Amino acid sequence: MTSPLRLGIAGIGTVGVGVIRIVQRHADLLAARCGRPIQITAVSARDRSRDRGVRLGEYAWEDDAVALARRDDVDVFVELIGGDDGPAKAAVEAAIAAGKDVVTANKALLAHHGQALAEAAEGAGGVLRFEAAVAGGIPCIKVLTESLAGNEITRVMGVMNGTCNYILTRMESAGLTYDAVFQEASDLGYLEADPTLDVGGIDAGHKLALLASIAFGTKVDFGAVKLEGIERISIDDINRAADMGFRVKLLGVAQMTGRGLEARMQPCLVPAASPLGQLEGPMNMVVLEGDSVGQIVLRGAGAGEGPTASAVMSDVVEIARGQRLPTFGQPASGLATPRPAEANTPAPYYLRMVLKDRPGALAKIAACLGAEGISIDRMRQYDHAEGSAPVLIVTHKAMRSGLDAAIAAMAGTDVLESEPVALRIEDV
């Protein structure tokens, strides 16, 4: 197998340019490692005239990604267009139908259509790989699918949106409000065109849905991921969590419980001294737990030209070397339909609220918790002014359903100034 592997690259943005640079710069290295050359034969993008700082003249150009996907001189269709529908989906479908292998960095596409695309690819004898779709340069798809294949996976966790991690760690280090750092992130170009994809947890939720599918042998079910964004995290939360030895992270957790598959992407408190707690800036971290291996922690850049292109090339090299794995580690047609479970494994909770400064207010709150069988581990009332009292409560282990009932009951007591913020304290 020494014939060249021929790539068609659709989408020449940041990541596409990165892939082209690697193929051009490391032609010899790649040929030595793969036992055959890797070539780009054709590319497509919306704007042919734009200077992208990389040589494109030697490649055939297609205006239409679908036409690129069908070219006879393309073995592997590399989809770097993005978006969960439209041209990316049409082109990937066309590539599969034409018997091509597909490599994509598109988490939204796979979170919504991964099951159908994987079944189509496997039915056509093609492979569909997506290392770059989850956590950028971190090789979590390969590690989970291959390195931990001898394990029953017990839990997967991850900080998988670098922008959110940047915002949360920058709030703490600079003592800035959420709004101020959000603006900063926007000015730095860190945010998606629709920032809800980042700060609403949607982008990271897509990634968690893909990891959960491999981990638990279930069909991708993005709708089953409980999503909660970081928009309500205040500098007070950051500071008070830090006082108690915690950091706030937008953390995804998926685990199989007796009740079904629990998957949630939400702001959580983690110990400041843990690997997750130590993660600063726009970095990503994926934590994989298996019954034999224990805990494996993977840390790296979750975005950017080089890291994401490195992950794309990992899939390309895999195909060049003749490794042909099912998309989610076992045949897609045999994946189980997940039974989504309420996110309700017991955990301690952090509860921040502002009470009206009147006698008996705290007692009423405590009674609401007590009525749901939730006991209080620690409670602090902070300095206050203007008739309102900030209160912080850390509960003992509680069910989220009980906590939500207690919070609903609190709303009826007329002692709350605003809706309480409740954050799970994750055992990492």
Add this chain to the structure above:
Amino acid sequence: MTSPLRLGIAGIGTVGVGVIRIVQRHADLLAARCGRPIQITAVSARDRSRDRGVRLGEYAWEDDAVALARRDDVDVFVELIGGDDGPAKAAVEAAIAAGKDVVTANKALLAHHGQALAEAAEGAGGVLRFEAAVAGGIPCIKVLTESLAGNEITRVMGVMNGTCNYILTRMESAGLTYDAVFQEASDLGYLEADPTLDVGGIDAGHKLALLASIAFGTKVDFGAVKLEGIERISIDDINRAADMGFRVKLLGVAQMTGRGLEARMQPCLVPAASPLGQLEGPMNMVVLEGDSVGQIVLRGAGAGEGPTASAVMSDVVEIARGQRLPTFGQPASGLATPRPAEANTPAPYYLRMVLKDRPGALAKIAACLGAEGISIDRMRQYDHAEGSAPVLIVTHKAMRSGLDAAIAAMAGTDVLESEPVALRIEDV
């Protein structure tokens, strides 16, 4: 390809038992993930009568590992005997000659004979895999060989001997001397029969030599790894490093320089807040750096039944799935002969010494450094008694060769109470 993959397991110690447990417990999971069953057909060990807490009656027994390696009903020979020579080597050679694939956890064997064994295996059309040989459950071989295959690797680093990391972190947390914690580790059964393999850096050096071969496409050359153990690290070093925001780690570093391949396994100072600095107890960490991906950090258990067996199974699953990679990521016959370079990339150094308490002593030491062009960043003289003065110096960036010359010159000044301890401060 739905016929069972048949394993013959030689060596039924901790790891062998772990592998057998996984194959028995996860038969269905493995069959789903591999597309075919994984079976054990035969085993061998020295003592047939010992109760190992696992069912063995269903497997054929061989007293001789070489006989096991040649059995017709074995597809993959799993070598878990250990040792760089003797029965492990003979059996692996026999398995290769008989056309079997081989999975081994034996770093000593591969560090000494990996090149010859890889060439033999590849010549015979077999594969030889060794994920479990480096850093236990951490999937560093697969990540380096496959996930980072699009990168020129610029540096690999690792804390890869859990016993040494246990000793160094326990000295700090408990304030105990090296000798006291060494005894503790011995009592806990953490030490090899010959403890020099651990504390002398040999075991970790074997692992670094294997990583370097994959990273830089060079033949395994254990002799080129500069080894320095942790035996001379005192509780004073631990405490003084901590005072300055550092931790002492037995750290392996391999990097390609203009002078050749630099590989060293030695105690180093790393920032206490870095992932390497944060690594506690018997854990392992591997840090891989590539020109596109940047830095990838992998953390997990470096030893033990479950983690090591998980890594063995990763290789077994790879073979079951039909993935057939060259041992070191490209054909062994084409690996370059490394040009070993002196470990001489510039770095700041930590220098601890005890001076005779007499006028001008410090000036003489400073003069020795100055004569080699080494400037001093920080210097502290500690409280002293009985006519001797503990002194700590942190240099600006210096070459190790210059530092060694300065230390040799110091010996001629007659102001040293004992030989100085010099530790590189690694930029991690």
